[in-house]
Amino acid sequence: MNIKKFIERLEEGCISALLVAMTLLVFVEVVLRFGFGVGVMWIGELTLTVSAWFVLFGMSYGLKIGAHIGVDALVRLLPRTGRRICTAIAVLICLAYCGLIMYGGWVYVGKLHMIGLEMEDLPLPKWSVTSILLVGFGLMALRLLHLLWDVIRGTADGFSHTDEVKESLQLADKENIAPDRPSPKLNAALAEGA
Structure with a gap:
């Protein structure tokens, strides 16, 4: 397994684990608070x-x-070529932003470590929790560098995003909703409302 695949799997695993943990924490807090009338202070x-x-x-x-x-x-x-140039400029701007946040995060985490503050309700050092700034923006910078490399090599000419307009048109076509041929569901809903 190469480094890119390892980072992707680690990232996906962390995201999944965090989502599950967040859901369970909220569920437990709701059950305790509304079911038993008690709450756990540190869950929030x-x-x-x-x-x-x-x-x-x-x-x-x-x-x-x-x-x-x-x-x-x-x-x-x-x-x-113009799309590639615009994408490269956008990536460089995003990398500069990531660099600024990482630098500020490094200074902030360093000061928290030096001062030795803890979280309010958890016995954890605050610097360990805020270090995610460095991790998150570091991962973002790696992703952006990969995109920049693809743009330089000519294998990409832009950010990949979902095309909302195209998806909406496909959904409308699937539901047969078009100005020249309204769907039966839409006609029934319009007739009901009139």
Whole structure:
């Protein structure tokens, strides 16, 4: 297994584990609070921490699967070389942003480590929890570097995102909803409302 596959599997495993943990924590808190009238003080803080880790792990995974929103109507009008140049510029800007956040995160985590603060409700050092800034943005930077390499090699000419317009048209076609041929379901719903 190469390094890329290992990172992808580690990322997917962490995201899955964090989602399960977050769901279980919220479920337990709801059952305890509304079922038994008691709550566990540290569950709220742990849930917030797990959800932050989930989001910061998930942002690079979102880039991998094309789940981030992108407005590329203008870029699509450009020839392939123009799209590649625009993508390279966008990737470099995103890498600069990742670098700034990682630098700030490094300084912040270092100060937290030096001061020795703990979480409010959990006996964990705060620096260990906030270190996800470095991990999450590091993974994002790796993903962006991979995309930049693909753009340089000519195997990619843009970010991959879901094409909402295309998907909507396909769904409308599937449901047979089109201006020139309305679906029976739509006609029935319109007739009911009138």
